[in-house]
Amino acid sequence: MGASGTILLIEDEEEIADLLRLYFEREGFRLVHRNTGEQGLERLRQGDVRAALLDIGLPGMDGIEVCRRIRSDSDIPIIMLTARDSEVDKIVGLEIGADDYVTKPFSPRELVARVKAVLRRSEERPISVQSIDVSGFVIDSGRRQITSPEGEVVRPTAREFDLLWYLASHRGLVLSRSQILEAVWGYDYFGETRTVDVHVRQLRRKLAGIPIETVWGVGYRVEG
Numbered sequence: 541m542g543a544s545g546t547i548l549l550i551e552d553e554e555e556i557a558d559l560l561r562l563y564f565e566r567e568g569f570r571l572v573h574r575n576t577g578e579q580g581l582e583r584l585r586q587g588d589v590r591a592a593l594l595d596i597g598l599p600g601m602d603g604i605e606v607c608r609r610i611r612s613d614s615d616i617p618i619i620m621l622t623a624r625d626s627e628v629d630k631i632v633g634l635e636i637g638a639d640d641y642v643t644k645p646f647s648p649r650e651l652v653a654r655v656k657a658v659l660r661r662s663e664e665r666p667i668s669v670q671s672i673d674v675s676g677f678v679i680d681s682g683r684r685q686i687t688s689p690e691g692e693v694v695r696p697t698a699r700e701f702d703l704l705w706y707l708a709s710h711r712g713l714v715l716s717r718s719q720i721l722e723a724v725w726g727y728d729y730f731g732e733t734r735t736v737d738v739h740v741r742q743l744r745r746k747l748a749g750i751p752i753e754t755v756w757g758v759g760y761r762v763e764g
């Protein structure tokens with residue numbers, strides 16, 4: 541069983557999990573089930589999951605936050621399972637990066653069909669497109685643009701984009717000004733490290749709320 545691949549279900553209702561397992565296995569998928577977002581994220585790290593089905597109302601970390609975290613380093617298809625129409629507004633309005641959603645109660649057959657559809661679409665996606673999500677800011681290296689949590693699209697200058705991409709892809713790490721200069725401007729750049737500060741200031745101005753933290757006496761860090 542599992543010739544079509546592994547689907548991860550993050551859902552705290554056992555009955556839904558049992559029902560879905562039946563339908564997905566009948567279609568050749570392997571369905572793995574976790575009860576909480578934390579456990580689901582842990583399972584994803586094994587790297588074999590083709591798509592995730594994600595309940596919004598979970599104990600602990602909710603599905604919206606789990607979706608954001610998955611999107612910060614993976615572009616696997618995500619289908620949200622919602623219980624209320626107000627949650628649909630959140631999924632659509634927040635642009636958290638989900639591919640699709642179904643509202644409970646849903647037909648398992650319908651959900652299997654949606655999964656197959658998102659898998660087909662994701663396989664048609666150009667592989668060079670990569671994006672990083674930082675606190676809801678989606679940084680898209682294919683389009684070289686940033687979408688804010690409110691859905692506003694910002695296109696910074698080429699250098700500003702490269703700087704943000706470098707910081708975001710090293711999230712959580714403190715990077716010194718000279719390290720940043722070398723990586724973004726190149727080894728033979730003779731300018732001052734103040735150049736970095738000027739560009740960071742521009743990014744903060746264009747992207748209000750972007751979590752670029754100043755580490756005094758050292759440099760910068762994007763909080764992860």
Ligand code: CA
Nearest residue numbers: 552595597598
């Ligand atoms: Ca639930």
